[in-house]
Amino acid sequence: MEKKTYALGDIVRMKKQHPCGTNEWLIVRTGMDFRLKCQGCGHYVLLPRTKFERMARQVIGHVEIEQKQAAFEEQGS
Numbered sequence: 835m836e837k838k839t840y841a842l843g844d845i846v847r848m849k850k851q852h853p854c855g856t857n858e859w860l861i862v863r864t865g866m867d868f869r870l871k872c873q874g875c876g877h878y879v880l881l882p883r884t885k886f887e888r889m890a891r892q893v894i895g896h897v898e899i900e901q902k903q904a905a906f907e908e909q910g911s
């Protein structure tokens with residue numbers, strides 16, 4: 835399978851949907867762990883990269899996120 839790369843600001847459709855019914859997540863932090871924001875309810879989750887890569891289906895969009903804003907997003911969790 836093709837190795838995909840994911841970047842800060844990517845909106846990713848996951849195999850598993852959040853209890854709110856949305857399966858679209860915004861990447862607000864990359865690295866060893868990925869922090870994702872649910873596009874339905876704004877809930878944050880932290881996933882190890884390997885688990886994230888298994889669960890990610892496809893990138894469906896991208897928004898520009900400043901690193902500063904990403905840090906702010908994390909504080910809001």
Ligand SMILES: [Zn+2]
Pocket residue numbers: 852853854855856872873874875876877
């Ligand atoms: Zn949700």
